[in-house]
Amino acid sequence: MKRGSMNKTNRNLYYLKIFMSIVNLLILVFFCTVICCTTKHINQSFAARDFLENITYIPMEPVRAAVIVFIAFFLLLYIIEVRKKERQKWFVSATIYGLEILLCLVIIRCLYISYNGIILLVIADIVTSIRDKHNRTLFLIIMGGIYIFADYHIISMSTKVVSFQEFLNVYNTKVSTLLIGAKNILVSINIIVFITYMIILMKNQMKENARIALLNIQLQTANAKLKEMNAQLQDYAEMQEKMGETKERNRIAREIHDTLGHTMTGLSAGIDACIALIDYSVEETKKQLGTISQVARQGIKDIRRSVNKLRPDALEHSNLEGALEKLMEDTMKVSDVFICYECHAPTLKFNADEEDMIYRVVQEGITNAIRHGKASKIDVNIRKENKWLILKIEDNGCGCKEIHSGFGLIHIEERIKMLNGNVTYDGNNGFQIIAKIPIRWGENYD
Amino acid sequence: MGKMAVWWKRLVAVGLILSIFAIALVVNPKEKKTVLTFGMFAGNQWDVPDDDCYKIIDETIAEFEKEHPNVEIKYDSGILKDDYSEWISEKALKGEVPDVFMVLPEDFNTFSSVGVLKNLDSLILKDREFQKEDYYQGSFQAGEFEDSQYALPYESVPTLMFVNKTLLKKEGIKVPNNQWTWNDFYIICKQVTKDTDGDGKTDQFGVYNYDWEDAVYSNGGGLFNKNGTVCNLTGESVQNAVLFAKKIHQLSGYQIPTSNDFDTGKIAFCPMKFSEFRAYKPYPWRINKYFEFEWDCIRLPAGLDGENQSNVDHLLIGISNRTKHSQLAWEFLKKLSYEKETQQKLFSYSHGVSVLKSVTNSKTAEKILEKDMGKDIGVQVKLLDDVMKQAGVMPKFRGYNTVLQYIDSEMNQIMLKDEDFDEDILKVKRTVDHMLNE
Incomplete structure (x- = not known):
């Protein structure tokens, strides 16, 4: 139209x-x-x-x-x-x-x-x-x-x-006046047509401008609406997250209650029985303790199973290497950071807790590099040195002069200490995390 | 807008094509020979009988065509002097002005001002052979307008004083020499002005046709300043000249001499153009006109502040501003004006004086004059040379002729009146100054 x-x-x-x-x-x-x-x-x-x-x-x-x-x-x-x-x-x-x-x-x-x-x-x-x-x-x-x-x-x-x-x-005055009159009429017509032309053009332009202004207002309204929706969506996402957390907490509580509670109750009851029994029959007590030991072992098994259930999804479905690659791929997909992954270790087959830890450290490192360092390129390097696994995460972000251990870093430290490893940071040129972890290569826990 | 746009486009295209074809209307088919056109009038500028008016031109054209085999020069013959200005003007409006053409003095200012005549400065500068010093200064400067040269002189005609020798002899007066003054002039005029047959009317006069302008020339006065913005009418030399002319006129009282008196030998002096002298002095005209008395020509009397100077008329030739062959036109113009052989012929076939010093002042010219007029004549080459050398330069500006005509008519009135001379002349000066700066 x-x-x-x-x-x-x-x-x-x-x-x-x-x-x-x-x-x-x-x-x-x-x-x-x-x-x-x-x-x-x-x-x-x-x-x-x-x-x-x-x-x-x-x-x-x-x-x-x-x-x-x-x-x-x-x-x-x-x-x-x-x-x-x-x-x-x-x-x-x-x-x-x-x-x-x-x-x-x-x-x-x-x-x-x-x-x-x-x-x-x-x-x-x-x-x-x-x-x-x-x-x-x-x-x-x-x-x-x-x-x-x-x-x-x-x-x-x-x-x-x-x-x-x-x-x-x-010519005589009459003729020359007539001719001048004719000339003036023609010139005036030309000027009038020109002015009309300009007026129409101006009106055109004004109409166009009005249309553009209208479009602008429409655009602004749409933008405002979009912003509102976005906020709502964010709220919803937060709620979702909280709900997930609660659910997770409930699951953990249930697991603890189901496995640890059960085992502990059994153990305490068994130990109480042993205390009562030991004066009458050592043999019976020994038997009882044997049972308790079995219960405890069963408990450990149950706990391990529970912990297994609490592992990150990625690790649950695939091995460490696949999980790390997926993590990086996903990260690169959602942010415009480039992650370079190098692995110089023969196999990445470790115990579940070790794999967990490595995965968490890498995840935390990448998150920190993007969130705090505003990095555009991250290098993740894993190599083996004797019994040590050396994990290096470097980024080209802004780094930080003083390393004040935020929550994430404390977490990493804690996890590595649990495995008797150590970790060093360097925030001068981008940010660098080097973690050394003693690994029981190829040894299975049980 | 589709249909209209298409039609409009077609219309524009057709218009463009038509206009381009119309070029053919303007551009003439090319001719093999370069044709140079020449414009001239029949007879001569000074209204004396002239049978050989085309002779010099025809001969010069023949020579020129011989020197330039690819050039043809054409001219229209039979245009009378009175129609000539109009004829050239019409040609100018049609854009068909002859490449080279004669210019009458009264047209020169207008033609150079409106761009009919080509400015010759660059051609003169380019031409190393051409020396303007070869011309008499007055003649050369006649072709100058606003400090640029627009035409070259072809022929000059000075004004001389006719003397009736028979009358002077009868009165016992010696023919004055060429250095005579207003005083000598006045005394002789007074002496000869009388009633000879006793009927109470003056029937013998001193001078005929001597007007205030002649007096101004010989009193060293210029009527205008150089740029033509102020007129000098109230200057002392001009006023004295006018008063002297008035005094001379008053000698005869209310009796004004007529041309019949002059023809029958009853007048002692009359300013006369050299062309007339040249035409009527030799045979066959000498037996037709002024045959009842002996006569000769001398220079005009010198004024109080001036010399024996008189007016010199010049016939000019110029080049059209729109000529396509300016170099050829210049060559032809030079052939007419600057070449000695052509200029030499002026003495044989025409009635003027050559504008080249070396030609006028030559033995050949002397011989021709002697042969035509006889030996005992006062007008010798020496006199002509002197007169030409002294020729004054007229100021040139547009409207010169109109202003001069106005002054002339006013002056003639003033000369008839006896009182209020100073006031009248001041009034004329104011009006003229106003006209000049309009």
Whole structure:
């Protein structure tokens, strides 16, 4: 619908431009006719010598001047017609601008600077056809300058040119007044058409501006709504997380209650029985203790099973190497950080708690690098040195001068200490974590 | 907008094509030979009978065409002097001004100002052979407008003083020499102005046609300043000249001499153009006009502040500002104006004086004059040379002729009136100054 209305105004502008061209053509025809006829009239009435006496400078040969004027005019129309089609290279368009100015000057010169309205036609074309803002301004300034200074009285101060009035002086007052009147009417029509053109163009522009403003408001409303929704979504996510945590806590509590509670209850009851029994029968006590020991072992098994249940999802479904790769891939997918992973250890098959720890350390390290270090590249390096596994996480982020152990780092430290390892940090050039962990390579716990 | 746009585009294209074809209207088919056109009028500028007016031109054209085999020079014959200004002006409006053409003095200012005549400065500068010192200064400067040269002189005609020798002899007066003054002039005029047959009317006069301008020339006064912005009418030398002319006129009282008195030998002096002298002195005209008395020419009397100077008329030739062959036109113009052989012919076939010093002051010229006029004549080459050397330079500006005409008519009125001389002349000066700066 909008497009339709735009086309309509554009069409109006186009018709006006054609009308303006026709008016200009009429004016040029008028001038050329008057000049040609006057010259003929002068020659027929043998007034040539008197005419020369009263003019400033000899006019051009009238027919030649007329031919030049019309060639220049139609070339100008041709340029105006062609230019709107496509964008040209800068030197082509520069040549065209130059040619346009030149043609205008030629027309003005050949009409003895008595008509400069042809420039209005060019200006009307410039404001619609030239898209480039700087070019348009420059060109408008040049054309405006020509329009202002292409005045007979100004030019005649420095150059000798015959004036249109001097042609008309040949006739009696009545005829010359009539001709001047005709000329003024034509010139006025041209100016009125030009003004109408400009008004329509302005209205067009205003309409366009209003449309853009409306769109802007719509966009702003949509943005605000989106923001609100986003906040809601965040709230929801937080809630979800909390719910997950509670669920996890409940699960842990249940596990502890189910396994540890059960075993401990059994153990305490068994030990109480042993305390009572030991005075009566050592043998019975030993038997009882054997049972207790079995219960304790069963308990350990149960606890291990429970811990297994609390392991990270990734490790539960695949081995450590796969889990690490997945972790990194996922991280790279959600943030624009590049993670380089290198592993120089023969196999990554460790005990569950060790694998857990390594996974958690890497996860924490990457999280820290992204969150605090704002890093764009992270190197994760795992290698074996004798009985040690050396885990190095380096990033190119901003690092930190003083290492104040936040929660994450304490966690890492604690975990590694549990495995009798140690950890060092360096925050001077990016951030670097080096963890040394004694590994029971290939040895299984049970 | 589809249909309309298409039609509009077609219209623009058709217009463009038509305009381009219209070039054919303007551009003439090329001719093999370069054609140079020449514009001249029949007869001569000084209205004396002239049968050989085309002779010099025809001969010069033939020579020029011989030197430049690819050039043809055409001219329209039979244009009268009175129609010539209009004819050239019409050609100028049509853009068909002859490449080289004669310019009448009254047209020169206008034609150079409105751009009919080509500015010759660059051509002169380029031409190393051309030395303007070869011309009489006055003649050369006649073609100058606003410090630029627009035409070259072809022929000059100084004004001389006709002397009726028979009348002077009868009155027992010696023919004055060439250094005579206003005083001598006045005394002789007073002496000869009388009533010879006793009918109460003056029937013998001192001078005919001596007007205030002649007096101004010989009193060293210029009417205008160089740029033509101020007129010097109230200057002492001009006022004295006007007063002297008035005094001379008053000698005969209310009786004004007529041309018949002059023809019948009743007037002692009359300013006369050299062309007239040249035309009427030799045979066959000598038996037709002024045959009842002996006569001769001398220089004009010198004023209080001036010399025996008089007006010199010049016939100029210029080049069209729109010529396509400016170098050829210049060559032809030089052939007419600057070449000694051509200029030499002026003494044989025309009635003027050559504008070249070396030609006027030559033995050949002397011989021709002697042969045509006889030996005992006062007008010798020496006199002509002196007169030409002294020729003053007229200020040139547009409207010079109009202003001069106005001054002349006002002056003639003032000279008839007896009182209010100073006020009247001041009034004229104010009006003229106003006209000059309009």
